[in-house]
Amino acid sequence: MANITTRPVTKLGIVGAGSVGTSMAYAAIIRDTARQIAIYDIDAVRAEAEGLDLAHGTQFTGANTVTGGGNIEDLAGADVIAITAGARQQPGQSRLDLAGANVRILEKLMPQLMEQAPDAVYIMVTNPADVLAVAAQKIAGLPRNRMFSSGTVLDTSRLRLLLAREAHVLMTSVHATIIGEHGDSEFPVWSNATIGPVPIREWEISGRQVFTDEFLAAATDDVVNAAYKVIEGKGATNYAIGLAGVRIIEAVLNAENAVLPVAATLNGEYGISGVALSLPSIVGHNGVYKMLEMPLDEAETGKLMASAETLQGTLTSLGI
Amino acid sequence: MANITTRPVTKLGIVGAGSVGTSMAYAAIIRDTARQIAIYDIDAVRAEAEGLDLAHGTQFTGANTVTGGGNIEDLAGADVIAITAGARQQPGQSRLDLAGANVRILEKLMPQLMEQAPDAVYIMVTNPADVLAVAAQKIAGLPRNRMFSSGTVLDTSRLRLLLAREAHVLMTSVHATIIGEHGDSEFPVWSNATIGPVPIREWEISGRQVFTDEFLAAATDDVVNAAYKVIEGKGATNYAIGLAGVRIIEAVLNAENAVLPVAATLNGEYGISGVALSLPSIVGHNGVYKMLEMPLDEAETGKLMASAETLQGTLTSLGI
Amino acid sequence: MANITTRPVTKLGIVGAGSVGTSMAYAAIIRDTARQIAIYDIDAVRAEAEGLDLAHGTQFTGANTVTGGGNIEDLAGADVIAITAGARQQPGQSRLDLAGANVRILEKLMPQLMEQAPDAVYIMVTNPADVLAVAAQKIAGLPRNRMFSSGTVLDTSRLRLLLAREAHVLMTSVHATIIGEHGDSEFPVWSNATIGPVPIREWEISGRQVFTDEFLAAATDDVVNAAYKVIEGKGATNYAIGLAGVRIIEAVLNAENAVLPVAATLNGEYGISGVALSLPSIVGHNGVYKMLEMPLDEAETGKLMASAETLQGTLTSLGI
Amino acid sequence: MANITTRPVTKLGIVGAGSVGTSMAYAAIIRDTARQIAIYDIDAVRAEAEGLDLAHGTQFTGANTVTGGGNIEDLAGADVIAITAGARQQPGQSRLDLAGANVRILEKLMPQLMEQAPDAVYIMVTNPADVLAVAAQKIAGLPRNRMFSSGTVLDTSRLRLLLAREAHVLMTSVHATIIGEHGDSEFPVWSNATIGPVPIREWEISGRQVFTDEFLAAATDDVVNAAYKVIEGKGATNYAIGLAGVRIIEAVLNAENAVLPVAATLNGEYGISGVALSLPSIVGHNGVYKMLEMPLDEAETGKLMASAETLQGTLTSLGI
Ligand SMILES: NC(=O)c1ccc[n+]([C@@H]2O[C@H](COP(=O)([O-])OP(=O)(O)OC[C@H]3O[C@@H](n4cnc5c(N)ncnc54)[C@H](O)[C@@H]3O)[C@@H](O)[C@H]2O)c1
Numbered sequence A, B, C, D: 001m002a003n004i005t006t007r008p009v010t011k012l013g014i015v016g017a018g019s020v021g022t023s024m025a026y027a028a029i030i031r032d033t034a035r036q037i038a039i040y041d042i043d044a045v046r047a048e049a050e051g052l053d054l055a056h057g058t059q060f061t062g063a064n065t066v067t068g069g070g071n072i073e074d075l076a077g078a079d080v081i082a083i084t085a086g087a088r089q090q091p092g093q094s095r096l097d098l099a100g101a102n103v104r105i106l107e108k109l110m111p112q113l114m115e116q117a118p119d120a121v122y123i124m125v126t127n128p129a130d131v132l133a134v135a136a137q138k139i140a141g142l143p144r145n146r147m148f149s150s151g152t153v154l155d156t157s158r159l160r161l162l163l164a165r166e167a168h169v170l171m172t173s174v175h176a177t178i179i180g181e182h183g184d185s186e187f188p189v190w191s192n193a194t195i196g197p198v199p200i201r202e203w204e205i206s207g208r209q210v211f212t213d214e215f216l217a218a219a220t221d222d223v224v225n226a227a228y229k230v231i232e233g234k235g236a237t238n239y240a241i242g243l244a245g246v247r248i249i250e251a252v253l254n255a256e257n258a259v260l261p262v263a264a265t266l267n268g269e270y271g272i273s274g275v276a277l278s279l280p281s282i283v284g285h286n287g288v289y290k291m292l293e294m295p296l297d298e299a300e301t302g303k304l305m306a307s308a309e310t311l312q313g314t315l316t317s318l319g320i
């Protein structure tokens, strides 16, 4: 009969075997996101150990294989590549300096990745993700649909958790989205938010308005500061971003055309161009098909412009 | 209408918000293992941050809730409690000293846990798991079916990975089990191992015997040393044990009566009593219903006795 | 050790082993909706055969058990009971006559069911489901939260399929709901419908409005007539309602508080009382917690009133 | 940006929109077996209605699409094709006559299918499945790995249900297989059967042997007659075969190399050639990679030869 081979039906590459990259791989094996997962890190020893630990768990998952190591060739032919590799912040180093360090990593990394996986869809997770998505896109010469950041998919999930708990409903029955920068200038589109089909400000429990302006302002603050709070307590955030990343990856691998708030480089949406900021977008087989223009009120439009300016400022400072 | 409540249908408690406890919680939310998950750690700050990071990911999972914190009351009414809390090895401290430190933790912890969850099934993951299962059982006055260690479920998964890769078959088509101590004296029952229905030593690829004595000996070594190798590379093992733990927990919460190699205190099986070592066991609603006596050849019986003696020695040294 | 028992963690009862009841059971075993499923039918022979065929498939599912038969005692202690039993339309029998026949079945059935499962949440699937939900509620003396119909969960799914195909997006990225009667007077709430966050009438492909008034009218017609079309081609509809039913059942068994358009007896919502019609509702552990009042435009409000009158008329004709 | 397309990642074709074909499609959408499912039947009206009913349920499943119709072109490019189309037994028609009628269907069908999906893996479900697999293989000129029958996957599942219930363990902890003809001459390999790792005849409950020779004989009878019993009660068997079929399909689509008892044409295994009978086989990307020779006792070997002769006889009678 035929020789025994194990042809990977779908292949996911992850760059970076840190806490984010390995959590994403863990979520991916448990959810059966891809048939084959390869993790690459310059720290080959760590990547191999992580790959081994993950592989030891595959007895309890679907028919997946997962490996880790220091050979970038292991990513060859990947359908999707998630980039989670990054420099660690050095003492005295500013956030901008860190961004610059990560751009320099991408300058070396992207050409190597493009050699291994020229047709892959690339998802930038390393921070500042929106800025690095633009940088990586330019370095690699990728069309904007095939290089985008995980955007505010995670931030939106944090928002929905807060709202769902307060409304006492299932998270997927909450419709509210964080858009703009994945960072301090991001904001929820309250004008459009609903619980089930009920406008958020009209949601009542026992005749009392639940989502007052005070509540909404506090929730916004909470979301914007959630990462800081988690990092303060445990040194990093990894589990939620692992699942958020996998959700985006699945939209691509399954050709879903799901609407998710990722950040690809804008090209005229809301009159903005050249920066990547998060808008609800159609994500499918070829990456981002379209970034949607939803109705915004005046204040929200202002905030979106402010987000765009912040990001443009960073890009300019970094010379991108 | 009725007041809105969220009644947890099933509740999982995890003690220890370290790398093992949180990986287990992550696997549990992704797999929908329990409706409510509560993590408790004496390090309340870390536990809260971990709980928050995990909860942020629940937008992408089923209808789960997960929290972390420093109040043991949060475990109240849990159906299953997995214990992953442990002291860190101190410089100059022997493994036996570490075991003693963990016994002392259990002396304080178990009575508190029994107050919160008197009817729970308890699964010991903290090492030395087999020794601590016996200690905790005595401290708490629990019947042996409701306090057992995760045993060699993980070790068996490591073995099957090696064999499946070599045989080019799916992991669940490999039938082979590690029994004995979860530790250096553990061993695979080769006399009973098969690939599909084929005895392992008869498995051929192109007429060549694949699983030679040399291969089997090397595979045994690999498995026994797998944890050391992973720890050397990444400082801990957490992902695979997270999945292995969740597999056992599901057997209990779903009343599965699955056969899994966990370790409850033996009571005459193979003539052994008073130590907990891993044998294929029926795991269901009330924990371990029965530890199975499978056919062993003479060498294997000898190894099992040696495992029992090793464990008895440790228990005696610790005064348990 | 303890005696081996298999305690059902969650139990689903299905009344009626017809094409709908068995499809629902099939979906339930595949999705692991409940640990134990019991199907009851007055046609014991058919129910046993269906139970056997389903049970033969459980090798490939989670840890479920499923049985079928003619003893109503098999439903004892069920957490949720879905009613799919119904008389077959006789030649010359009007729809109202059929409704009357089904009411008479419920007059015998409900007291027997209440004896077996006094605390269950009951979901009416048999048609006319909205009418029968009210009848069964009265017969059994159940509070309105614990006896409701599957409403327009299925009809809404049909609508979203049409819209998702046209918009080229994932079905769960379409937000649109059918409300009112599960029947000819039902209607979509276009004023509230969105694709992702974009109002449906603003959705464009290449600058062209996709969802014109003509399209929306045709889609409404399609949905209202979908059941007729399917029945014409295959004699019944069963698969989609099987999944819709299971979706509702899961909301109850998992205590989800999901927002789903089911129909419980209204008590003042939109000024309507005494009839059950579908509105987005919070469904959780105790059944329907709340029926939501979403913003409707004038025409939609009119249609809702018309639906209420139609249903009230049927109830009156049937003397309920 | 790029044009919106929905590229199917994996495509499953099903021939026959009868009770078996549609149950298989239903299981496939619920389990997310393939991204795109197309059902073809000469009865276009029925197939369209079934496709519509199934599609209406996809709101509650993963990102699948499913369609039904009378155009064989809809199967173009399928990765796997399951054949469930068959003639209905006519009054006075013998089983052999029915087989002949189905062979004639295949003579027309296979060339058309090969045109649409020349590289697909084909799974024969229509009865007599083992006979038709050989016929279809010859008609289409397919290598034996790419045309095989679902064999005794279903029969094995029936056996494990009986054994698991009696042993009070999870079905996947039962290791026992039916081999030979999918039909009256099939038989379980008791010499190899275990519960967990315990030989079946050594399984005890409270010191009593559970699986006596009488029990095993009765269980064999039960399995061989299971289909008759179900058909007597409900007119067909469909749900279990739907899941069994999907299990095999997943092994192919996920490149699993799972060991499953399917039936490809033997080529010297146990000295048998030219007939397809079920043996535990490695099933993966290219279909059947290898049919395994497991140890059989003398009586079992005899039964296997008898199965082979029965099948050879039928092939000869049919002139294949
Ligand atoms: N976008 C989001 O929503 C989000 C959320 C959380 C974290 N993050 C970001 O993810 C990144 C990773 O975080 P982490 O906690 O995993 O960090 P980490 O330090 O644990 O891991 C980073 C890994 O990258 C590797 N690496 C560095 N340079 C490399 C190179 N040139 N090639 C390959 N690998 C290289 C390192 O060896 C290290 O293993 C950070 O930038 C973090 O800010 C983003």
Ligand SMILES: NC(=O)c1ccc[n+]([C@@H]2O[C@H](COP(=O)([O-])OP(=O)(O)OC[C@H]3O[C@@H](n4cnc5c(N)ncnc54)[C@H](O)[C@@H]3O)[C@@H](O)[C@H]2O)c1
Residues within 6 Å of the ligand: B015, B016, B017, B018, B019, B020, B021, B040, B041, B042, B043, B046, B084, B085, B086, B087, B088, B105, B109, B124, B125, B126, B127, B128, B129, B150, B151, B154, B182, B236, B237, B238, B241
């Ligand atoms: N059984 C297995 O197969 C297996 C596999 C891997 C790890 N382990 C064991 O699991 C244990 C945990 O490993 P880890 O990597 O998560 O360690 P870790 O150090 O990351 O976490 C241990 C946690 O326990 C907490 N803790 C200590 N004392 C406590 C107390 N009295 N009450 C509550 N919490 C307390 C600590 O604060 C810490 O957060 C170790 O003993 C390790 O050897 C077992």
Ligand SMILES: NC(=O)c1ccc[n+]([C@@H]2O[C@H](COP(=O)([O-])OP(=O)(O)OC[C@H]3O[C@@H](n4cnc5c(N)ncnc54)[C@H](O)[C@@H]3O)[C@@H](O)[C@H]2O)c1
Residues within 6 Å of the ligand: C015, C016, C017, C018, C019, C020, C021, C040, C041, C042, C043, C046, C084, C085, C086, C087, C088, C105, C109, C124, C125, C126, C127, C128, C129, C150, C151, C154, C182, C236, C237, C238, C241
């Ligand atoms: N609500 C919806 O969205 C929806 C969708 C589809 C079908 N339906 C309805 O579901 C019902 C069932 O449809 P079906 O296709 O399964 O019909 P069916 O005729 O195949 O099955 C009905 C079953 O009910 C049984 N039955 C009759 N009286 C009974 C009694 N007193 N106790 C127990 N069982 C009894 C019959 O023996 C039969 O097996 C119909 O009323 C149909 O209109 C509702």
Ligand SMILES: NC(=O)c1ccc[n+]([C@@H]2O[C@H](COP(=O)([O-])OP(=O)(O)OC[C@H]3O[C@@H](n4cnc5c(N)ncnc54)[C@H](O)[C@@H]3O)[C@@H](O)[C@H]2O)c1
Residues within 6 Å of the ligand: D015, D016, D017, D018, D019, D020, D021, D040, D041, D042, D043, D046, D084, D085, D086, D087, D088, D105, D109, D124, D125, D126, D127, D128, D129, D150, D151, D154, D182, D236, D237, D238, D241
């Ligand atoms: N292998 C197994 O384990 C197993 C188990 C159950 C059933 N079966 C077999 O599956 C087959 C189907 O059973 P069913 O209950 O679905 O039967 P069914 O009569 O409900 O459906 C058969 C379908 O095949 C269609 N058909 C007939 N000729 C065709 C052609 N030339 N092209 C396309 N479609 C054609 C018919 O229109 C019909 O819709 C039977 O042969 C049955 O014995 C096998």
